[in-house]
Amino acid sequence: MNILIVGGGMGGTILANNLARRLHTELHEHKARITVLSASERHMYQPGLLYVALGRMLPNELYRDERGLLEPQIEFHVDPVEEFALDHHQVRTHSGRVYAYDILVIATGSRIFPEGVPGLKENAEFFYTEESALHMYQRLRQFTGGRVVIAVGVPHKCPMAPLEITFMLHDYFKDRGLLEKTRIHYTYPIGRTHSLENVAKWATPEFDRLGISYETLFNIKDVDGRAKVVRSEEGTEAPYDLLIAIPAHKGMEVIENNNLGKNGWIPTDRLRLNMDQRDNVFVLGDTTNLPISKAGSTAHFEADTLAENLAAMVKIGTPVRDYDGKVFCFIEAGKDRATYAMFNYQNPPNPRPPTRAVHWFKTAYNKLYWASARGLL
Amino acid sequence: MTDENIKVIDARGSFCPGPLMELIAYIRDANVGDVLELLSSDKGSAADVPEWVRKVGHQMVASEERDGIWHIRVRKTK
Ligand SMILES: Cc1cc2nc3c(=O)[nH]c(=O)nc-3n(C[C@H](O)[C@H](O)[C@H](O)COP(=O)(O)OP(=O)(O)OC[C@H]3O[C@@H](n4cnc5c(N)ncnc54)[C@H](O)[C@@H]3O)c2cc1C
Numbered sequence: 385m386n387i388l389i390v391g392g393g394m395g396g397t398i399l400a401n402n403l404a405r406r407l408h409t410e411l412h413e414h415k416a417r418i419t420v421l422s423a424s425e426r427h428m429y430q431p432g433l434l435y436v437a438l439g440r441m442l443p444n445e446l447y448r449d450e451r452g453l454l455e456p457q458i459e460f461h462v463d464p465v466e467e468f469a470l471d472h473h474q475v476r477t478h479s480g481r482v483y484a485y486d487i488l489v490i491a492t493g494s495r496i497f498p499e500g501v502p503g504l505k506e507n508a509e510f511f512y513t514e515e516s517a518l519h520m521y522q523r524l525r526q527f528t529g530g531r532v533v534i535a536v537g538v539p540h541k542c543p544m545a546p547l548e549i550t551f552m553l554h555d556y557f558k559d560r561g562l563l564e565k566t567r568i569h570y571t572y573p574i575g576r577t578h579s580l581e582n583v584a585k586w587a588t589p590e591f592d593r594l595g596i597s598y599e600t601l602f603n604i605k606d607v608d609g610r611a612k613v614v615r616s617e618e619g620t621e622a623p624y625d626l627l628i629a630i631p632a633h634k635g636m637e638v639i640e641n642n643n644l645g646k647n648g649w650i651p652t653d654r655l656r657l658n659m660d661q662r663d664n665v666f667v668l669g670d671t672t673n674l675p676i677s678k679a680g681s682t683a684h685f686e687a688d689t690l691a692e693n694l695a696a697m698v699k700i701g702t703p704v705r706d707y708d709g710k711v712f713c714f715i716e717a718g719k720d721r722a723t724y725a726m727f728n729y730q731n732p733p734n735p736r737p738p739t740r741a742v743h744w745f746k747t748a749y750n751k752l753y754w755a756s757a758r759g760l761l
Numbered sequence: 762m763t764d765e766n767i768k769v770i771d772a773r774g775s776f777c778p779g780p781l782m783e784l785i786a787y788i789r790d791a792n793v794g795d796v797l798e799l800l801s802s803d804k805g806s807a808a809d810v811p812e813w814v815r816k817v818g819h820q821m822v823a824s825e826e827r828d829g830i831w832h833i834r835v836r837k838t839k
Binding site for chain 2: 500538539543573574575579580581601603617618619632646647654675676677709711713725727728729730732733
């Protein structure tokens with residue numbers, strides 16, 4: 385059985401390692417083969433970008449060599465896929481090589497798409513890439529006070545990031561003695577301060593307590609860099625001196641170019657994780673069209689389910705369990721307190737008040753992640 | 762309009778980002794005049810969605826519950 389995984393990020397790496405352990409004997413006896421194709425020889429711990437944007441982590445701390453993270457029996461090539469020939473069970477890569485498969489897993493992730501909103505790219509700071517996070521940090525260093533607006537596009541990965549960046553910015557300005565001269569204004573697309581009702585119930589009084597103003601039902605329409613205002617689809621506008629945006633995302637271009645899914649989101653079965661109409665193509669992580677959080681933990685739990693199922697398919701010819709929609713997200717509530725939300729398709733989350741202990745656990749997880757990528761956690 | 766012309770957004774079991782966020786994500790790319798049907802298992806959607814639709818200026822077409830699932834149809838008007 386020839387298993388081909390496209391994407392060496394969170395989902396692809398965790399799946400490959402988990403599967404390699406389960407199929408140890410089959411790999412040894414050449415009854416199974418696992419190949420990972422990726423676009424980069426480095427693996428980035430993306431959640432660290434939030435800290436880079438605030439000068440609390442340096443970019444080099446976010447990377448590991450992907451080959452070193454993968455179990456030795458896994459074949460790995462940095463050779464991005466350009467063509468998916470699903471009817472012929474093969475892909476063609478940038479180098480021109482053709483890889484055939486019995487089972488294909490697509491885990492190519494997602495990217496910000498600020499170009500979709502007029503004026504956004506030119507006028508807002510982001511923290512969703514290394515370059516933009518460093519740029520944002522430079523802007524923060526130069527910032528001497530004024531009106532800071534946080535604006536959020538849909539869909540975006542890491543559903544907690546809008547709140548986290550807001551609380552962390554508050555503490556950053558406070559530590560630098562700039563809070564008196566700064567007004568933080570948070571905006572959010574739906575009618576409360578977070579998509580999770582229980583998180584919103586906790587965040588809104590926190591905003592009130594900290595003097596952070598907020599406007600809900602605010603979907604970014606365009607940004608006027610001259611007048612320094614961001615306008616909403618709902619007809620309101622927010623003036624800013626510093627605009628921090630989480631732009632709407634898309635999946636990767638290669639997904640769209642191959643007509644696998646509009647905007648790069650691949651139609652995926654919510655329980656089996658196979659691509660619609662395809663029994664031997666599975667989808668993991670950000671690039672699914674599932675109505676759940678685009679988060680590393682989602683990719684991780686999906687990978688756990690899929691590893692079990694693919695191993696069972698090799699051993700007994702059939703999958704053994706369904707993905708239950710499980711997601712776990714830490715929520716930083718400032719520079720030294722945090723809480724978390726855990727939920728699945730059936731059960732809503734019920735986050736508790738933030739504590740220092742959870743913050744330190746998140747700080748530890750920023751390092752422990754590498755054990756998790758290796759499939760040890 | 763026949764049912765085949767309606768784009769269905771299956772947001773059942775979505776707590777985060779949630780049904781309204783799913784609708785917002787899809788409606789941006791729809792054409793003016795398109796009808797989208799949102800499936801939601803969250804009863805909050807029956808109130809959230811019309812509130813947003815009114816504020817942006819799209820049009821509510823229908824909203825009904827069948828077997829614990831809300832089927833909410835919205836026409837994009839601009
Ligand atoms: C600022 C920020 C903060 C975040 N915070 C959190 C958090 O606190 N908690 C959390 O759970 N999640 C968080 N996330 C989200 C998390 O990082 C993503 O959801 C997760 O990485 C998704 O995993 P993935 O495997 O789908 O994609 P990725 O990890 O993005 O991996 C995609 C892989 O595909 C490869 N690839 C792309 N194109 C091709 C191609 N054509 N051929 C082959 N390979 C290709 C890439 O090189 C990459 O290796 C955060 C993200 C950001 C940006």
